[in-house]
Amino acid sequence: MEVIMTRDDIISVLGPVDEAVIADIALTGASLEELREAFAWLGADEALLNEGRPLPGTKVARLIEILDMPEDEDGRQAAAE
Template structure:
């Protein structure tokens, strides 16, 4: 998959993301599938689609924004 292929699916992205995606060895079709899962995972499951394979799952990991961290957690009562 070329840089232009990746940009055709994702639009402008960071060079590090481009490199990470290229290193997966994924195909353009797998990138498109990962992008679809990010945008509509519940809908795809409801359609009966199979869960993503290993390469698609890795692409999803690369593309998904990190979950927000609520900051440090308070210690449980009695465990300070």
């Protein structure tokens, strides 16, 4: 049984984020563990590779794309093209 992440789950990992980012993350269907893994990859990709960790799977890779989008001048993440 797949557990859907709640808004509070997402904020517990990322801290305060834009509602659009929360919606994009929720739409991936990823688990809370996959979100934690994506967040770890963003912060320490080289260290994780050096540990011999496998490259992220499809959902984790999509989460990394969402989390790594550049911010616009207002501090909001720019829309994906």
